[in-house]
Amino acid sequence: MTAITQIRRNDQPIYLDYQATTPMDPRVLEVMMPYFTHKFGNPGSRSHAYGWEAEEAVEKARGQIAKLIGADEKEVIYTSGATESNNLAIRGVAEFYKDRKNHIITTVTEHKCVLDTCRHLEQQGFEVTYLPVQQNGLLDLDVLRAAITDKTVLVSVMAVNNEIGVIQPLAEIGKICRERKVFFHTDAAQAAGKIPLDVEAMNIDLMSISGHKIYGPKGIGALYVRRKPRVRLVAMIYGGGQERGFRSGTLPTPLCVGLGEACEIAMKEMGTEAKHLAKLQERMLKGLRAKLTDIVVNGDLEQRIPGNLNISFAYVEGESLMMGIKNLSVSSGSACTSASLEPSYVLRALGVEEEMAHTSLRIGLGRFTTEHEVDTAVDELVRHVTKLRAMSPLWEMAQEGIDLKSIEWAAH
Amino acid sequence: MAYSEKLIDHYENPRNIGSLDKNAEDVGTGLVGAPACGDVMKLQIKVGPDGLIEDAKFKTFGCGSAIASSSLVTEWVKGKTIDEAETIKNTDIARHLALPPVKIHCSVLAEDAIKAAIADYRAKAQKEEPKEAAE
Numbered sequence: 001m002t003a004i005t006q007i008r009r010n011d012q013p014i015y016l017d018y019q020a021t022t023p024m025d026p027r028v029l030e031v032m033m034p035y036f037t038h039k040f041g042n043p044g045s046r047s048h049a050y051g052w053e054a055e056e057a058v059e060k061a062r063g064q065i066a067k068l069i070g071a072d073e074k075e076v077i078y079t080s081g082a083t084e085s086n087n088l089a090i091r092g093v094a095e096f097y098k099d100r101k102n103h104i105i106t107t108v109t110e111h112k113c114v115l116d117t118c119r120h121l122e123q124q125g126f127e128v129t130y131l132p133v134q135q136n137g138l139l140d141l142d143v144l145r146a147a148i149t150d151k152t153v154l155v156s157v158m159a160v161n162n163e164i165g166v167i168q169p170l171a172e173i174g175k176i177c178r179e180r181k182v183f184f185h186t187d188a189a190q191a192a193g194k195i196p197l198d199v200e201a202m203n204i205d206l207m208s209i210s211g212h213k214i215y216g217p218k219g220i221g222a223l224y225v226r227r228k229p230r231v232r233l234v235a236m237i238y239g240g241g242q243e244r245g246f247r248s249g250t251l252p253t254p255l256c257v258g259l260g261e262a263c264e265i266a267m268k269e270m271g272t273e274a275k276h277l278a279k280l281q282e283r284m285l286k287g288l289r290a291k292l293t294d295i296v297v298n299g300d301l302e303q304r305i306p307g308n309l310n311i312s313f314a315y316v317e318g319e320s321l322m323m324g325i326k327n328l329s330v331s332s333g334s335a336c337t338s339a340s341l342e343p344s345y346v347l348r349a350l351g352v353e354e355e356m357a358h359t360s361l362r363i364g365l366g367r368f369t370t371e372h373e374v375d376t377a378v379d380e381l382v383r384h385v386t387k388l389r390a391m392s393p394l395w396e397m398a399q400e401g402i403d404l405k406s407i408e409w410a411a412h
Numbered sequence: 413m414a415y416s417e418k419l420i421d422h423y424e425n426p427r428n429i430g431s432l433d434k435n436a437e438d439v440g441t442g443l444v445g446a447p448a449c450g451d452v453m454k455l456q457i458k459v460g461p462d463g464l465i466e467d468a469k470f471k472t473f474g475c476g477s478a479i480a481s482s483s484l485v486t487e488w489v490k491g492k493t494i495d496e497a498e499t500i501k502n503t504d505i506a507r508h509l510a511l512p513p514v515k516i517h518c519s520v521l522a523e524d525a526i527k528a529a530i531a532d533y534r535a536k537a538q539k540e541e542p543k544e545a546a547e
Binding site: 355 | 450470
């Protein structure tokens with residue numbers, strides 16, 4: 001385990017939102033620094049030492065990224081992040097193969113950048129199937145099998161969900177896709193560096209990776225594109241033909257180096273880190289359950305990364321709870337925190353009732369989370385949930401034995 | 413979301429939390445909103461023999477704005493006649509708490525809660541009258 005136990009200042013709130021972003025590991029920053037200053041060359045400059053030095057650095061980092069996912073370094077393309085990777089993978093494949101196949105399969109719990117890309121393709125005339133998930137958040141493989149047709153070109157299923165942390169059965173999905181000769185893309189923004197990934201064993205053809213979810217810098221990501229059997233893409237950004245022509249633009253050397261280092265650290269420490277996080281996750285859940293009733297974990301608890309808990313605190317609205325726990329930085333599935341006033345579409349896709357979706361918090365644990373922070377978080381949550389329940393008419397009715405479903409509420 | 417100091421004060425130190433006996437003849441209860449929409453307010457008023465609201469209590473499931481809006485109206489209705497209380501407008505609540513535009517519905521709900529509590533009180537009072545006449 002790393003020697004660094006705390007990176008926040010004591011006057012900052014406790015950071016429990018590791019699925020939103022992660023702080024950069026100081027070891028990552030250290031290797032990036034020279035590439036901001038004296039090693040500033042353009043990796044595309046072939047005629048002098050500055051360029052060679054930068055090129056060597058981005059290629060070393062490419063190898064580090066490839067190793068994390070069992071790929072060859074020639075199969076890794078740098079992008080600006082997982083959003084761009086997902087756009088490029090889905091649109092790139094769809095547009096390249098559109099004369100032969102025009103059908104894409106994805107799931108309803110994907111990240112917005114996948115769903116929105118698919119919506120765009122629908123407008124272009126492609127057909128998209130949005131598969132439902134089971135109550136635990138996982139895809140039913142038979143539902144997938146039934147959805148594939150001879151027009152299907154791509155299946156895009158995220159590896160780990162950003163809200164509920166559940167891990168999809170990647171190897172099984174990959175096997176089905178390979179048998180049916182359909183490309184398999186996975187958005188691994190929340191999975192890379194957290195769980196073992198192997199593009200060969202899992203038959204993954206395209207994989208999106210993000211830098212800032214794995215203690216690397218923001219503004220960098222990668223897309224794995226299989227070479228054998230070859231996956232072809234139409235490029236989205238035109239220019240100097242960098243990145244095998246898939247993604248033009250000068251590479252941001254310090255960011256590439258940072259992503260590479262972040263991948264290497266994640267690979268080395270994945271085992272110990274997962275154990276550390278599993279302990280913290282259990283400590284958090286035990287602590288809450290010891291003092292609070294009527295709390296529900298959303299999404300499968302077993303097939304889940306240990307750094308995520310998504311919990312509904314029944315009868316307490318999420319935003320009001322977040323206002324109380326000022327010392328904790330978490331996020332909520334409640335509508336009131338979003339501009340749209342709609343509760344989380346992911347929770348709704350699991351069949352979580354709207355009233356329970358309004359009471360949910362996403363708690364993200366990570367590399368720098370300490371036991372002390374978890375204990376403080378439990379104390380604060382217990383205190384504020386108890387306080388808010390004491391002023392909740394729903395809690396009062398539930399305690400009186402009134403079935404809330406028997407009441408005719410006026411929707412407004 | 414950036415909230416005003418007044419709103420945060422009502423959230424952190426809510427006034428008049430609690431419940432009155434909903435079966436009492438001098439208590440009117442309003443229960444508005446829906447759990448699926450993320451806010452439910454219960455507002456109760458107790459009307460004295462002089463026709464003035466002598467006590468008000470609330471319980472709210474909802475965001476900070478909803479809690480603050482209901483807390484504020486319990487303060488405002490106390491000491492008023494029910495006719496006066498009925499004139500409280502959601503715009504007054506929203507202005508006082510400086511509610512952001514997406515939270516205006518919380519003040520609407522608080523106005524509805526007062527109206528519902530008053531309607532409940534009046535319905536009870538009307539039922540009372542024939543009984544009193546018979547005595």
